[in-house]
Amino acid sequence: MNNKSYFKEILLDLNKVEKELIRVLKVDDPVLSQTCISLLQAGGKRMRPGFTLLAGKFFDYSFEKLLPIAVALEIIHMATLVHDDVVDASLTRRGKPTLVASWGNEISVATGDYLLAKALEQIIKIDDKNLSAIIAKVCVDMCQGEIYQIKYSYDVKQNFKQYLYRINRKTALLFSLCCKLGAMACNADKRGIWIMKTYGHCLGIAFQIVDDILDITADPKILGKPVGSDVRQGIITLPMIFALQDPNIAERLSKLLALDRKTEEQVQEAVDLIKQSDGIAKSNDIVQKYIKKGIKNLSELPDIPAKDALIELAEFVGKRTY
Amino acid sequence: MAVLDSIQFELSTVEEQIKKEFGFKALGIIDITQLKMNNLDQYLLPAISLAVAKTAGSINDIVISLSIVLQYVYMAQYIHGMVKDTEMTDAQRQYPILVGDYVFGQSFVKVCEEDLFPYAKHFVVAIKKVNEGIVRRWRLKNQKMSVKDYKSIIEKERASLTALAARLGAEKSNIKPSHIDKFETLGYNIGMAWAASLEPKFNYLVQEYFSKIRTNINDLREHYTVKSLQELYDFIRQESKIEINDYLATYRQTLL
DSSP: OOHHHHTGGGHHHHHHHHHHHHHHTOOSSHHHHHHHHHHHTTOOOOHHHHHHHHHHTTSSOOHHHHHHHHHHHHHHHHHHHHHHHHHTTOOEETTEEOHHHHHOHHHHHHHHHHHHHHHHHHHHHHOOHHHHHHHHHHHHHHHHHHHHHHHTTTOTTOOHHHHHHHHIIIIIHHHHHHHHHHHHHTTOOHHHHHHHHHHHHHHHHHHHHHHHHHHHHSOHHHHTSOTTHHHHHTOOOHHHHHHTTOTTTHHHHHHHHHOSSOOHHHHHHHHHHHHHTTHHHHHHHHHHHHHHHHHHGGGGSOOOHHHHHHHHHHHHHHHOOO | OGGGGGGHHHHHHHHHHHHHHSOHHHHTOHHHHOOOOOHIIIIIHHHHHHHHHHHHTOOOHHHHHHHHHHHHHHHHHHHHTTOOSSOOOHHHHHHHHHHHHHHHHHHHHHHHHTTOGGGHHHHHHHHHHHHHHHHHHHHTTTSOOOHHHHHHHHIIIIIHHHHHHHHHHHHTTTOOGGGHHHHHHHHHHHHHHHHHTTOGGGTHHHHHHHHHHHHHHHHHHTTSOOHHHHHHHHHHHHHHTOOOOTHHHHHHHHHO
């Protein structure tokens, strides 16, 4: 994603968020300093702070109020990625070695915890107990989503509803939170908060489904990690759920997905089966539905450049290849 | 915990609240994390806050809530500490991270919900220090660790939390502001003794810190009834299973 185009409306402020992130993550301990620097340099898209700022644009925009929120949410996101990489034993992310690949489990877990403390520091700065409580609750719900995912891995009987429950917690909640808090911090009314929260939620769902599609269909060089990771780890995603409805391949695919130790040939066979089914197409349909739903209510908001940005972002999410 | 008689009721309240507020059963994962927390792990942190507050006269709801949050933070770090660089199964690696994150999250939910927000910054500082200690220990793991290095590690990993427990117990009670530092120092020495008791190579430090704890209690005895603090001392002594010099038994008699 080219941030300069989608976030041009808030580019100056987003750059200030980046500077603040660098400042906040300057730490004395030499190892934590290195791990934090490598995370900053890992090339995140900074979508979450971007959404927070854009959401605020429709209301009584105040960068001072939004800054600690944007920074806190991005640090929370970074912390979850660090811990996720340990959970998934992922060695690459965005084409670069993960912390766990470079430093091992213990340092990665400690870095994630340190980042969580840093995020809390920012949240305290917001000095709003209600906003802070919302963030804390979302963090707990996100953990529940991840635990749910692990608990039900290799369970090929999962249905669409269960999948949605999981990805809502795992991904959409944070997107929704970014948009909601951006609105709340800028004195949006209830309807405005709801519109932004819903946009974030729909975008988050769409984003995760696309992520799950790309795990099957993407070019690994562009994706920055091997394809088929979800197959390997037993994470049952929407393309798989739809593919398992195809009577021609269900039995074989079911057996493959349920294996907790797969050879690379088996992973590839499962990926090929999913590709040959209509699992990808059906998943894409769901993505488009959520994007449409997310954009729909934006019509109630003022016609300002931020609206165009949110619409373009939503459309990008639906078409992205990385 | 019979030895912590004077704060038994409040300690049970803390225990019950923790069991109620986040049951691992609700997540369906209680077997998987296989927590093996001993009595010190389960009770010492809240006991420090409660004993300090009791020393001032009585324990209020805020102290109980703060004790719970402290214990959550400790549990989260304890659970995360189960993840090692050694070979682990997926379950051994995955659940401790996620459950630890969940517990951290719950600690902050509690801070926000229960009027503990003014104390949030203290917990943040403690969490940072604990992880700095963990990282420092990791850095020195293949080196000959000096006593100075070791003390700096356990100071961060453990004493930062116990000192905070004591401080919060003192601040939220009727303890004279000029004495709060004394209680914090007591908490610090308890943490150092606790940590040192876990590592055979540095067990001799336990004697040093138990001696300091006794000195702290004796100093405070001039101003307060120290029964709860004495019980705390007995509790750690009993649970750490380190032989403390015999003369201490006599010394204890003189305190009472």
